[in-house]
Amino acid sequence: MSESADIQARDGNTMDIPISGDHRVREWLLGAATLALAWFAAAAVWAVPVLALLIWGTSWLPLGPLLFLVAVMARNTLTAHGPLPGRAVRPAAEPELAALVQDVAERLGFHEPLLVRVVPEVQAALGRARVSGVRSHVLVLGLPLLRTLTEAELASVIAHELAHGLHTNSRRAQLLRYARARLADRLDGRIRPLAPLAGPLLRASQPVLWRAETAADADAARIAGAGATAGALRRTELLHSVFAGLGEAWLSGLAEEEAYPEDFYDAVDAALADPQVARRAARAAAEEEALDPYATADHPPVAVRVAALPPHTGAQVYGDTPVRLRTAEPVERWCVLRLALLDGEEEEDVHPVRLLDMVHSQLRTLGDDTGSTLLRQATGRDDPAAAVSAALDSLADGTWQRLARRLEPGLRWAPAAIGGQLARTVFTAAVSRTLAEALLASGWTPAGRWLITALTPPAAGDRVVDVHQLVGEAVDSGDPAAPRTLLVSAQAKENAV
Known part of the structure; x- marks a missing residue:
């Protein structure tokens, strides 16, 4: 093959x-109208030289390359190679x-x-x-x-x-x-x-x-x-x-x-x-x-x-x-390398590691940990507990979406229909991760090897608290009481130590 x-x-x-x-005719019309709108921006750019040629030009020959480009785009509409x-x-x-x-x-x-x-x-x-x-x-x-x-x-x-x-x-x-x-x-x-x-x-x-x-x-x-x-x-x-x-x-x-x-x-x-x-x-x-x-x-x-x-x-x-x-075995190795070499590196430029052999704390924190850093910067508080407290204050007074936009400036340009949902995602991720840091510092322990925001309280046996879910529910209800209770208990524990 x-x-x-x-x-x-x-x-x-x-x-x-x-x-x-x-409804074949309707589907043809929908497809044609949708494609015409998708090409509108390009068509507007082309309109300037075309109009100039029509008004001031003396030959139609320069339109040849443009017409050829239009034909190629139309062909690619129905066939991708x-x-x-x-x-x-x-x-x-x-x-x-x-x-x-x-x-x-x-x-x-x-x-x-x-x-x-x-x-x-x-x-x-x-x-x-x-x-x-x-x-x-x-x-x-x-x-x-x-x-x-x-x-x-x-x-x-x-x-x-x-x-x-x-x-x-x-x-x-x-x-x-x-x-x-x-x-x-x-x-x-x-x-x-x-x-x-x-x-x-x-x-x-x-x-x-x-x-x-x-x-x-x-x-x-x-x-x-x-x-x-x-x-x-x-x-x-x-x-x-x-x-x-x-x-x-x-x-x-x-x-x-x-x-x-x-x-x-x-x-x-x-x-x-x-x-x-x-x-x-x-x-x-x-x-x-x-x-x-x-x-x-x-x-x-x-x-x-x-x-x-x-x-x-x-x-x-x-x-x-x-x-x-x-x-x-060879298929899995081929697939892993395809995932890992997305930027075109050579295989000899990278070395293999085993996720399942990693220390659990390293595995849980692997990847993007900027949420906590951004929350401390956005609230002007260096201490994780203080940053979470300020974020929960914004939730209580209804200004949390402004804080979310400071965490992720791109939210300002999000479609209005989903702006609130995206702000919730950004706010919840940053606050839950930072709250988890405060809880870990006060004696809470991770509930597993995978999630940094799934924690077990001190002397609580097998009880697991999903901090991410807790903060998300607080955002949905507009009531920060539940995460604030955890924060206050963590601060009290830390002060006692």
């Missing part, structure tokens, strides 16, 4: 493009995985040429490629899913993606997905002049994509069962949240030391098995789903998808343990 083969539809978290076929993602899975090397993919494809009625690739991230996707002149489909599966999901859950993921390949194979589908992605990119900056028009267009097209996602989920439930499909959806969401939280912190922290975590995936699995981490990941995922002011999300919330599943029992031929990977 050629590593330079072209692949199509590679925008977004998945390469599938779910589109309903019930690039090397195939991930690492190839050879059926001879992974017969169990190949057999599972083939079985699901046969039960679903998917008879197109199909290649399987493994990627390092939490991802599942279906794309189209031309390999040696033959049109094929490429099924991308993330290594975390292969390691963690049961055979039945993985079968549901494969069925979901192949269902998109069966039901979605149109140019209008590619246009609408591409146009939505481009317009969403235009809304990332501080100044969003297109937002008043972009929001209605994105909201109008979002139900089309959501309906197709739930339809693919229904196909997955028919093949693997509703229980396995729901389990796969929930576990994938948690895995993604842990990757985005702990995983990125580990990678960035070790990158500063020119190191990489050779046991990265083992550490992710171990962290996810911790109830505190699982609960934190679930809350973070729910908060992330709520941050969608312009309806750019192509997938419904997981809770909505699970509730919409039909009560199928599935083929009941798939197991309840992960599929065996015979090349697990």
Whole structure:
């Protein structure tokens, strides 16, 4: 299989493009209008030389390069090219995985040429490629899913993606997905002049994509069962949240030391098995789903998808343990290096470390610890307890969002619809981490190896206090009493010592 083969539809978290076929003209119009708006800024820039040529120019020849550029952009709208993602899975090397993919494809009625690739991230996707002149489909599966999901859950993921390949194979589908992605990119900056028009267009097209996602989920439930499909959806969401939280912190922290975590995936699995981490990941995922002011999300919330599943029992031929990977060791090493060498370093420039062998205090603090530093700077208090006290005062008098903007100046340019949610995230993270420092100094102990804000009070046995959740609930209620009680007890304990 050629590593330079072209692949199509590679925008977004998945390469599938779910589109309903019930309103084709409307979908074409939505795609065209969305793309036109996404290109508006570029069109405005081009308008100046074009008008100048029309008014003062004596030849149309200079318009040639511009027209050529427009044609190239239009072609790229429907076809994205690039090397195939991930690492190839050879059926001879992974017969169990190949057999599972083939079985699901046969039960679903998917008879197109199909290649399987493994990627390092939490991802599942279906794309189209031309390999040696033959049109094929490429099924991308993330290594975390292969390691963690049961055979039945993985079968549901494969069925979901192949269902998109069966039901979605149109140019209008590619246009609408591409146009939505481009317009969403235009809304990332501080100044969003297109937002008043972009929001209605994105909201109008979002139900089309959501309906197709739930339809693919229904196909997955028919093949693997509703229980396995729901389990796969929930576990994938948690895995993604842990990757985005702990995983990125580990990678960035070790990158500063020119190191990489050779046991990265083992550490992710171990962290996810911790109830505190699982609960934190679930809350973070729910908060992330709520941050969608312009309806750019192509997938419904997981809770909505699970509730919409039909009560199928599935083929009941798939197991309840992960599929065996015979090349697990080299595949895992390849994936870890891909994650760790994002900036293009050579492998010899970094050295391996083991996360699970680290001292727990070092592991908990690996990554970004600027929240506590920024809170002390923003409040003008050097002592962690005093900084937390000042922050809780701002919560009591209603000025905490101003403090959050001092912690993260970029909040000033956040969309109004989610500005409060983003401020809550910034404020909660900084205050909870700083409060945890004060509590640790007064004799509290960490409740595990992973989270610095999950603590056990002195002489409290197995009781665990999630300081991050406590501060978040205080922000939601506007009442700082609970975290202040912890702070006062910590200060009293420290003064007594």
